[in-house]
Amino acid sequence: MSVEKKVESIIQKDCPKPIYSQVIDYLKDNISSGLWKESERIPSEIELTETLQVSRGSIKKAISHLVKEGLLEQIQGKGTYVKAHDISFPLTEGLISFSETLKEQHIEFTTEIVSAEQLIANESIAKYLNIKPGDTYFRLERIRKVKDEPIMYIENNINCSIAPGIAGADYVNESFFSIIKKYSGHEVKYSNTSFLAKAADQHHAKYLEMETGSPVLQQVQTVFLDNDSIIEYAKVWLRSNRFTLGTVFQRRQDNHKLPA
Numbered sequence: 001m002s003v004e005k006k007v008e009s010i011i012q013k014d015c016p017k018p019i020y021s022q023v024i025d026y027l028k029d030n031i032s033s034g035l036w037k038e039s040e041r042i043p044s045e046i047e048l049t050e051t052l053q054v055s056r057g058s059i060k061k062a063i064s065h066l067v068k069e070g071l072l073e074q075i076q077g078k079g080t081y082v083k084a085h086d087i088s089f090p091l092t093e094g095l096i097s098f099s100e101t102l103k104e105q106h107i108e109f110t111t112e113i114v115s116a117e118q119l120i121a122n123e124s125i126a127k128y129l130n131i132k133p134g135d136t137y138f139r140l141e142r143i144r145k146v147k148d149e150p151i152m153y154i155e156n157n158i159n160c161s162i163a164p165g166i167a168g169a170d171y172v173n174e175s176f177f178s179i180i181k182k183y184s185g186h187e188v189k190y191s192n193t194s195f196l197a198k199a200a201d202q203h204h205a206k207y208l209e210m211e212t213g214s215p216v217l218q219q220v221q222t223v224f225l226d227n228d229s230i231i232e233y234a235k236v237w238l239r240s241n242r243f244t245l246g247t248v249f250q251r252r253q254d255n256h257k258l259p260a
Helices: 019-032 045-052 056-069 098-104 123-129 176-184 202-208
Strands: 072-075 079-082 087-090 110-120 136-146 149-158 188-199 215-225 230-239 243-246
Touching: 019 045, 019 056, 045 056, 056 072, 123 149, 123 230, 149 202, 176 188, 176 215, 176 230, 202 230
Parallel strands: 087 243
Antiparallel strands: 072 079, 110 136, 136 149, 149 230, 188 215, 215 230
């Protein structure tokens, strides 16, 4: 990244306001003005030191303050970035796919296929898909990226016996639920879904470009069709620094009074 011209006039060393606080103002101004955009790497500490003609300690203190404030984030081995807005996943919207959620929030994303193969079901996966051990099922693994940053790793295990030909669908450009409807002839009706706090294992950390053991949010979901048959058992690993889950709670109305 190119370094902006020196701005000695902004950093007043004879001013009562601490140097690091003036640096904070400078960094905030560049973010709020759009000079440094979301998910963009800001100049390095050395570059900022040369640009502002202040000590590296002042730069570190200012950056640390804005990391705590949530305006910046530091990625080990890569640098400091303007923190992107969290992607919200509304639990009150009913059964909605992640691609539908991103589109509704006008967030552009790309999808990359990691693997796609037909496998023989063991006892565990057979139970989840309500098929017999030894039956064939289709496993699809994908990564979704926003501005080239991987934000989720998706593993779909699909009961292909009730959706013939589904392995040949376009999983990069078509939505998953529309593909299910096309190949099964049924609408997706409901799901059993849970969210778990996990530590990223080596495999998923690699594809999510994070350290092994970093916190991730895992969605585990069994999807049912309108005839109550199971079409999919899925696991999704979400970068916990990019997603928030939201719902609306209403006050329970009953005749039971809680103790004061």
